Amino acid sequence: MELLQEIAATFAAIKANTPLVHHLTNYVTANDSANITLACGASPVMAADPGEATDMVAKAGALVLNIGTLNAAAVDTMIATGRRAGDLGVPIILDPVGAGATPARTDAAGRIVRETSPAVIRGNAAEIKTVAGLSAAIRGVDSAADEPGGEAVAAGLARRLGCVVALTGRTDIVAGAGRVCRIANGHPWLARVTGTGCMATSLIGCCLGAGASPYAAAVTGLVVMGVAGELAHRSLGPEDGIGTFRVKLFDAVFNLTPELLVSHAKISETRED
Template sequence: MEFKKAFTQLLHEVREQKPLVHHITNYVTVNDCANVVLALGGSPVMADDKNEVEEMVAIASALVINIGTLNSRTIESMILAGRQANKLGIPVILDPVGIGATQLRTKTAQEIIQEVKISVLRGNMSEVKVLSGLAAKTRGVDSGDDLQGGREIAINLAQKLNCTVAVTGAKDIISDGIKTAFIENGHPMLAKVTGTGCMATSLVGTYCGVTKDYFLAAVAGIMTMGLAGEKAYQALRGQDGIGTFKEKLFDYIFNLSPDEMMEGAKLDVQ
């Protein structure tokens, strides 16, 4: 119960402080990521030119790096921004989208991890397995793996990288190497909308912008998306489909209350 109270307090802090969340993210979901940060109560900025990323990071509360649509120009910007964030004590949240699908993605994620201290890593099971040096099944940017053995994988990678690792799927697993949380909120419809994983990472980044407890922030961000998925699906009527579902995701996050987080959380922390 005390843990649940702590992450509902984070929701209050986000809406009070309106943290600026700097994104270097992919162009498929960039608009959705910006809007989900706004819906939660934060302030998004999407700047990826190497000539301004260090200045932008300097005024931000958190940095989100998403490798969904890589190119040589933004890879350099990601490293520059990440180093600056580390220098200034600003949390860095990494989403290694599709790592394992191509050599470029794998090499880039590994380079970022080597050059930048990550606060939270958020990925699906295939992505986390690749970063852990394990065999994984990757279909484009989608996971081909289930969550079997996920607890140990998350704990080991969190200890290896000295960060919080969030593995999202049918059952979300979040670990900082000591504490591990299991979240069973969500709905299968989330997987039918492009970008819900990216948006979850942006939510985590927004919560990270108001606390130094990045494990707590990761739980709050993943929980928020899971609850929104449940509520959005429950609100569908008649011929409503994924378009309406996506709209309702934003509406629910915008209207999310601490009481709803407390009451709706399907959470186990060990």
């Protein structure tokens, strides 16, 4: 199946199947992650209590792990829930928010990778470089800038871990399964709204929950976010700012169709021999 067909089929499957996506995520962006999940046609749940999280994941189609608001108890819950997901065959997407900013974040991301075997890891260039064991420039939980060599780092990490790596920036890169996709969709205002990276992670989780392969899920989720950002900005009036843009972003995802998504996708792909 051609990649554009995979994207269309994956997005249609979300709306057809309404997968339950379990989030263990950060409190800054939890509401936005829940709403973007609903907007694309899936169903979110945020059961973070240690006594409930491992039971809830048994009902889910995918598990989102996001370390944005880090604490030791939350990481332990993520690992226990991730192990349970692995036993059940529930795919995991990890968002190593701020990995590299502090030793605690770097260690937490490393533990989760080692102990839960995520199907997809999504992060900015600095976070992905940190997970790969390389030095990176990071400020707080934000990458200082897009960094060179991202495609090689993503592809190398994907091969080493046997997973899909989604690196987001001016051009998004998805590497895994002997394939590399470059996604040129998006708008600079996406970087001016808190949580758009977390929302992209949730969208990938929705695609995983709908049964897509990790590679197709990562590509589709990032194309959805990029296209929605373009459409949201295009619909703004002259006096609208980032608050209206944020609301328009949800509207754009809600109103997307597989056909509209494919018609706006700006992707290129290479495959390993």
